[in-house]
Amino acid sequence: MVREIVRYPAEVLKRPTQRVDVIDKEIKKLIEDMFDTMYDADGVGLAANQVGVPLSILVLDTSPKEDAPDLKMVLINPEVVESRGKQKCKEGCLSFPGLSVEVERAKEVKVKALNEHGEPLEILLSDFPAVVFQHEFDHLKGITFLDRLKGWRRRLALEKYQKLLKEAQRV
Numbered sequence: 712m713v714r715e716i717v718r719y720p721a722e723v724l725k726r727p728t729q730r731v732d733v734i735d736k737e738i739k740k741l742i743e744d745m746f747d748t749m750y751d752a753d754g755v756g757l758a759a760n761q762v763g764v765p766l767s768i769l770v771l772d773t774s775p776k777e778d779a780p781d782l783k784m785v786l787i788n789p790e791v792v793e794s795r796g797k798q799k800c801k802e803g804c805l806s807f808p809g810l811s812v813e814v815e816r817a818k819e820v821k822v823k824a825l826n827e828h829g830e831p832l833e834i835l836l837s838d839f840p841a842v843v844f845q846h847e848f849d850h851l852k853g854i855t856f857l858d859r860l861k862g863w864r865r866r867l868a869l870e871k872y873q874k875l876l877k878e879a880q881r882v
């Protein structure tokens with residue numbers, strides 16, 4: 712089921728999410744809905760608070776469209792164990808429709824989390840999947856890509872977004 716995506720500046724996007732203790736039916740349904748919502752919006756990642764649920768869950772699928780979905784993953788209570796290098800990438804965000812900004816992030820991250828069955832996993836992500844993960848991981852901490860910008864870059868991006876919002880409301 713496709714859920715509604717929460718848009719900035721909603722409060723739920725600005726607060727850290729809570730750890731998941733038990734992966735019950737409700738959580739499994741949430742994860743399924745998160746994938747439906749992400750694919751429906753042509754996204755490559757989604758955090759639970761982007762559908763209004765303040766829990767530490769994110770989903771990713773950075774597989775090239777024509778490939779089998781082997782990069783599809785669910786990360787519950789993710790933690791970064793190690794990060795290395797730097798890369799800059801233009802990012803979009805489903806909670807900021809129409810806006811894209813260049814953000815600097817680690818090139819490689821080693822991540823510890825639980826999968827949808829509650830089993831612990833450790834994965835190494837690099838390049839684009841690492842960017843997507845770090846973007847979604849920030850959401851879980853109540854941080855958006857705007858918070859990764861400083862000074863005039865942040866002001867400019869915010870102004871541009873507010874303009875986009877106004878234009879969208881006029882239609």
Ligand SMILES: [Zn+2]
Nearest residue numbers: 803804805806
């Ligand atoms: Zn986002």
